Amino acid sequence: MSVSNAPILITGAGQRVGLHCAERLLADGHRLIVTYRHEKPALAALRERGALTLHADFDSEASILAFIEQLQGHTDSLRAIVHNASSWPADEQASDFQQLFTVHMLAPYLINLHCAPLLERSAEADIVHISDDVARKGSAKRPAYCASKAGLDSLTLSFAARFAPTIKVNGIAPALLMFNPEDDTEYRAKALSKSALGFEPGPQVIYQSLRYLLDTPYITGTTLTVNGGRHLK
Numbered sequence: 601m602s603v604s605n606a607p608i609l610i611t612g613a614g615q616r617v618g619l620h621c622a623e624r625l626l627a628d629g630h631r632l633i634v635t636y637r638h639e640k641p642a643l644a645a646l647r648e649r650g651a652l653t654l655h656a657d658f659d660s661e662a663s664i665l666a667f668i669e670q671l672q673g674h675t676d677s678l679r680a681i682v683h684n685a686s687s688w689p690a691d692e693q694a695s696d697f698q699q700l701f702t703v704h705m706l707a708p709y710l711i712n713l714h715c716a717p718l719l720e721r722s723a724e725a726d727i728v729h730i731s732d733d734v735a736r737k738g739s740a741k742r743p744a745y746c747a748s749k750a751g752l753d754s755l756t757l758s759f760a761a762r763f764a765p766t767i768k769v770n771g772i773a774p775a776l777l778m779f780n781p782e783d784d785t786e787y788r789a790k791a792l793s794k795s796a797l798g799f800e801p802g803p804q805v806i807y808q809s810l811r812y813l814l815d816t817p818y819i820t821g822t823t824l825t826v827n828g829g830r831h832l833k
């Protein structure tokens with residue numbers, strides 16, 4: 601028996617893009633489960649609007665498996681899983697390598713494998729990996745971050761083939777979406793100059809892409825590029 605109002609899971613939804621998508625999906629009428637690592641003021645509002653907030657730090661196989669067990673205790677179905685949680689070190693060190701691959705690859709890999717049965721109980725089912733356009737060309741400054749996102753793009757292809765036809769698996773690969781408060785004027789100008797469209801789009805372009813993937817039944821194994829035309833410069 602398929603479940604029509606199964607919840608959507610978004611990881612790392614305490615702030616910025618994940619929070620925006622959580623708010624929009626609640627407004628669309630979806631039931632929602634979000635993960636957070638550090639308590640944030642915005643989480644209280646999500647709870648007031650009915651979202652289930654689960655603490656999760658995807659820093660080891662054990663912690664990821666513990667989250668999965670926690671999740672399975674709260675729901676027996678899922679409409680979608682959005683893998684948004686991510687770390688972006690300002691000054692990447694070799695010591696960051698393991699944690700970047702854990703959050704960007706091991707967490708989506710284990711959650712997808714263990715939670716596929718929950719998705720299978722939903723009439724429509726989607727997995728969406730939030731990647732990064734930088735995987736297209738590499739990153740001299742953040743090679744491990746970039747490689748971990750490239751690996752996530754590969755998981756999109758593999759899980760799309762593995763879970764078809766019951767679960768669609770797609771990705772969204774943004775370039776600049778939102779600056780961070782510490783980004784100075786020079787950095788901001790340089791980042792904006794890297795795209796053909798030249799502006800900071802904000803988190804809504806990820807929600808629009810996510811809505812498109814959730815609503816379109818004939819797309820799987822696809823990663824949407826949302827980069828303002830960086831590849832044209």
Ligand SMILES: NC(=O)C1=CN([C@@H]2O[C@H](COP(=O)(O)OP(=O)(O)OC[C@H]3O[C@@H](n4cnc5c(N)ncnc54)[C@H](OP(=O)(O)O)[C@@H]3O)[C@@H](O)[C@H]2O)C=CC1
Nearest residue numbers: 612616617637638657658684685686730774775776777778
């Ligand atoms: N912002 C941008 O311009 C761009 C973003 N992207 C991608 O879009 C997505 C959203 O970006 P953005 O909103 O800026 O992301 P953030 O940098 O704001 O991080 C999102 C969340 O991930 C959580 N997180 C980080 N590490 C872990 C971990 N080990 N376990 C669990 N949660 C963790 C953080 O939790 P906490 O805060 O509690 O530590 C944070 O709230 C990301 O996947 C990002 O890589 C891609 C290109 C550009």
Ligand SMILES: Nc1nc2c(c(=O)[nH]1)N=C([C@H](O)[C@@H](O)CO)CN2
Nearest residue numbers: 686687688732775776777778780791
């Ligand atoms: N987890 C995060 N990943 C990324 C972020 C971020 O703030 N958090 N920011 C970027 C940059 O905007 C980059 O795309 C342009 O300089 C990339 N990934």
